[in-house]
Amino acid sequence: MTPHDSSTPPDVRLSVLDTGLIECADFALFSPNAGPAVRRDMSVRSYLVVHPRGTLVWDTGIADAIADLPDGQRIAEPIVFKVPRTLRSQLDELGVDPGTVDYLGLSHLHVDHVGNLDLFPNATVLLQEAEYAAGFGPDAEALTLIPETYAALNRDHVRAISGDHDLFGDGTVVLTALPGHTPGHQGLLVTLPDAGPILLATDIAYSAEDYAVSAVRPSNTDLEASRRSLEKAHALERERGATVWLHHDRAAQAAVRTAPSFYR
Ligand SMILES: [Zn+2]
Secondary structure (H helix, E strand, C coil): CCCCCCCCCCCCEEEEEEEEEEEECCHHHCCCCCCCCCCCCEEEEEEEEEECCEEEEECCCCCHHHHHCCCCEEEECCEEEECCCCHHHHHHHCCCCHHHCCEEECCCCCHHHCCCHHHCCCCEEEEEHHHHHHHCCCCCHHHCCCHHHHCCCCHHHEEEECCCEECCCCCCEEEEECCCCCCCCEEEEEEECCCEEEEEEECCCCCHHHHHCCCCCCCCCCHHHHHHHHHHHHHHHHHHCCEEEECCCHHHHCCCCCCCCCEC
């Protein structure tokens, strides 16, 4: 949108939902530049995009059921999942009935992104074709995907996307392929009337420091694709003025306003 454009931009709003906390006693699992036994807790996010032509939830966070466990759930020796606030309660506060959500976009199929799939029985699920093929193919576990963690996904509702996809046809909400972390990892580029373009870059990097130097996590499924995806995000920043949000960087996310506040 240039100052000379006379058309009115669609009224798009983005709400940031806090959908978990990952307590990590060994950040080197996620960051190639972390030293040994560095403790670093990570934020988990979901997002609600309200567009005149539909409502989209992006990622579903850690399962709300974990909110009932006072000490959270240890999912690996150095990793504990906690849910201080449920996704359900945050949607309730916003007056959003999950049954009316039109689209559920999934960045990828890792457990901390697919925890509440069953909340959205009527949504069209937007997944990259490569993620769908990996997640339901014979090599899922070798590709770091654990089918039992996304067993609630209604495969009849999946719309498989290949590459970038302009959801509403007006450039405001664009699924943005960022493969490498998993075979079909993707981000969401939301262009807001006032805040401008924001790239929900999800797991292309786990810290602003790693993102700044395009450091690739060694256990990603495709290291070369990961490098290209980091470069793609940097190019969106440089050329489009996009703000890049790294989902799990808790320190950086502290500056992001969560619901009921919203960005527009
Ligand atoms: Zn993640």
